[in-house]
Amino acid sequence: MSAAGHAPASLLWAHGWGFDAHCWDAVRALLPARWQALQQACADAGYLGAAPVPIRPAAVPYVAIGHSHGVQQLLQAGLADCVGLVSVSGFPRFAAAEDWPAGTPARLLARMRMQFDRQPLAVWRDFRSRCGVPWRGTDAPTLALPALADGLRALAEDDAREALAQWRGPLCAISAEDDAIVPPALAHAAFGDRLVSVPEGAHALPLTRPDLCARHICRFLDTLAVAP
Template sequence: MTRPLLYFAHGWSYDQSFWQPVIKNLAEFSCHYEEAGYFGASPSCKLPQSPYIAIGHSAGVMNLLKRDLSRCVGLISFNGFARFSSDISYPEGITARVLERMMTKLSQNPEDVISSFRRLCGEDPPALPAHFNQERLIAGLQHLIDEDARLSLLGWDKLLVNIVGSTDPLLPSQKGLQHPCSLQEIWQGGHLLPQTHSTRAARLIRDIANDL
């Protein structure tokens, strides 16, 4: 049986290179990437035309859930969530004013905003890119305020694997994808599990792909 392709989606403040520690352990697979274009690269979000497993990190999971995943045979979430900002129905989210302050600061000092956020996520010292696309970074934060993929998650009827970090500092990620049929694992770690646990993440992806 032909192996499914792998499609990787990164979160806010990162790019497709975020997945390289995992990808280097998956040489036998055909890997495809979403690129948000936060740091000068051209945005790209074309989904594969053949059956694939979608693998997302953080906001990348929410973005995936809002897309047409008809050819997707399974979703693996690392530190993911279906909604990020708080409202009456989701009080555990991050308040919009926090993200709005980040948006204001991005237009003045993007290096400081990205550095602070990556440190919060557990990257210390943060490896900052050479170029910043402030417009796309700000749009990404607005997306975190506005987007809600909980209905899409509720209707999900395919394989769903939910990996959360025991010490993830972002509460929406710590709660993960709240779905009754998800296969959930709690790993000892923070918000960057695909990087801090890259070998384990690759092994999980390989095992799932080989079982499908």
């Protein structure tokens, strides 16, 4: 049962494919102290070598905040005790289907998965560039290939639209109009008139526009705090 309507006591953060929990660092640092003081839980899929931290919703009223595939994962984890959902460049389903034409065509995902099997680092680097945040490190990152491959499988197969349709609590959805990964058609198919579109920032808004993300999240949290 959802706890929507209560002030949050915890924030649960989830990142997208190819990233890690650090993608939220700048956003979290920009939140006012009153929100930083809440319990914080940052899931990490372990894509970049860190020990995996699964999504574990707190047993207190919490706000779920996801980027990209992280939104789908939060929906799949269930939203019991969740009082608000934030989607940044997110979606409930990524792959196209007969009843989901705005999704990414299956042939493109199949090609990406095949290329990843052959050249995982090149695929990951290309993906980061398309997200608007090319890898600037002098050393190649430590990629957890099984975890990344399973993430690609989930992007091609998983569907959390029913979970999103059943969500009746407060929602904040943000997406950039120049997002090459989740283009406007997919974002609008997911969230309709609840979506807030921003002109630019590409797919990795937590990294390219942490100020914007923090501002929208703070405004959302403030609204929840004063809700009857």
